[in-house]
Amino acid sequence: MKVTANGIGIEVEDTDADGSQAGRPVVLLIMGLGMQLIAWPPAFVQALQDAGFRVVRFDNRDIGLSQHFDHLGVPNLLWESFKFKVGLPVRAPYGVQDMADDTLGVLDALGIETAHVVGVSMGGMIAQRVALAAPARVASLTSIMSSSGARGLPGPSGPVLRAMLSRPQGQGEQAIVDHYIRLFQVIGSPAYPLEEAALRERVLMATRRSFHPAGTMRQMAAVAADARRAGELSRIRARTLVLHGKADPLVPIACGEDTARRIAGSRFHGIDGMGHDLPPGVVERLLERLVPHLAGQGA
Template identity: 55%
Template sequence: MKIKANGLDIEVEDSGHVLNAAADPGPAVLLIMGLGMQLIAWPPELVQGFVNAGYRVVRFDNRDIGLSTRFDAATLSLNTILGANGATRPPPYTLNDMAADAVGVLDALQIQKAHVVGVSMGGMIAQRMALNARSRLLSLTCIMSSSGATDLPRGKPEIMQAMLSGADGTDLQAALEHAVKLVQATSSPGFPPDMSRVRDNVTAAAARCRYPQGVLRQVAAARADGDRTAALAGLRAPTLVIHGKADPLIPFACGEDLARRIPGARLEAIDGMGHDLPLALIPRLLTLMAGHFAAHSKPEQRASGVIAARCA
């Protein structure tokens, strides 16, 4: 469904909410996806696991991707984003703007507080949300994300190049093959993906929305956000950092650094996990996050452990 958030049209999926106004709804979980990824990129098993545990799960398409508002007039070339030949320009929007979109989603759905989960760039947006709208978070979970510190190791150059270069060719089939290869390159070596499922997901994403121009603008926003380390020292949301030890795009050292930068943050390192959410890890991810949520939800839920138990 479309909602108005931060002055934009944002596509939202709202799952597990209580329709009976007299009933007490479970806590809300707001899921923020990463660079160029649509809301359908969240594994349905993860979403359903939270719903089964009594949570209201909200997913949305970030601006400039999926079915949300596009910034067609703000054209950017890859050379401009990378500063090639001195060609630099401020991005048309920032991660602070994207964080405000996320707050706007909560406003539109009349959700006062939520457990906020961000993946990759979505984790960076979630950090900005936690810094800019502290009262709206019950907790923060950052998965395979980073503080943006300038001395952190970079992802594998060939993967970074593949992400930025796009498909070899402009036709749909070339784009699909490029996306499949990129998923393979970033997937978890300890939990190999089902390639038929990968192809189905890539095809579904392309059918729903294929818009590489928006991805470039999101890249520009992430690059311009830079180093968040000084700000993160003041972040007060209870924070869980989950990071794979085999992440080829945002190396594990980035997760370690992020957990160190946020006061009281807890780091969960996962052997064999790359830069994806493999099906085999969904039960573990649900258990980790459900325990984190239950510790920072309503007193009666925290005492009973009901929500965490349902996810286990």
């Protein structure tokens, strides 16, 4: 369903859409760069429901079925990346804070006062911004395969960077799907490989739902421009769990460790063999830590 959040149209999926989960604590899931709400594995969502939670997920701005911002143009990522490396301000059409405001707008539109906020990758950065902007509305924070954004942290490996900056070798649907399969295979979890047929099915479904690479580029610029967040994380007071793959080639584990160090009282867990994706084996390992955290155990 489409809601108006922070003045724009945001596509939302709510397990309480039929009113059957009223009164349950809410888990708000925030997806990563260029990814749609359907990237949350059904087994992950179902496990949270089985644990007694109402689950809300949504398409971030500029992606999926949420409002696109093509009128803002496409940033020159090579130039902005150079500026980021040398410490110059990065220009972005909008910021991570804007996406955090969208997230809070989703809660407003659904009449939700507080939620357990869970974000992966860029979604973890948005979740951190939500916890900073509206601490009273965050029952707990979980940052998965994400980063503080601090300068000096390691970045993607060479093969990953080349795969991210490459383009589909053609214009048709098949070329687009093949391109993203190559990317996901490069960043995937070595201990939990997803069969190509299953991966192809997921990519094809996402591509047919929405294919909007310009939105991904604007989101990427927003992440690069969010230079001050690391220095602000010490203000977060929400119960925080940081989960990260030990084999993540896109956002190395040092980024998750740095996030945890900056948030007082947070707990950190590295997961063996996990890369930068959510295959079934990784989902199981994440839930082992996440569900007790959401329930307030081990606080």
